[in-house]
């Protein structure tokens with residue numbers, strides 16, 4: 167509990183009395199709540215002073231605590247702003263991670279397609295090599311045949 171709550175009250179004061187200090191001599195004064203806003207003369211220094219209006223009557227102690235919590239709220243509100251920024255940053259990071267994952271997936275997909283294509287190309291090359299060999303063999307066979315029958319088939323070519 168803060169010290170401010172129980173202002174030492176002289177005897178004969180009711181809790182609803184306004185307690186305040188004279189702005190000139192800082193004398194502690196008490197006046198009935200009905201005197202709020204009135205101008206009185208300080209019994210100590212004889213200056214005219216205006217009686218302040220009381221903050222919420224009755225539960226002054228709890229009011230002070232409420233004030234404390236509001237000042238505490240000022241801190242967390244800054245923290246909340248930071249947290250919001252952090253959340254936004256996290257969301258951005260998550261978005262970027264998702265994009266990165268998608269790009270990785272696409273790269274893997276393309277790599278797979280690429281290797282598939284390479285395999286296809288390699289098998290195609292093998293088949294082409296086979297066909298080339300066959301064609302060369304047929305070529306040489308045809309040459310042999312054409313040489314053997316050169317005399318008979320000169321006009322063919």
Ligand SMILES: [Zn+2]
Pocket residue numbers: 188189190191192193208209210211212213
């Ligand atoms: Zn005074």
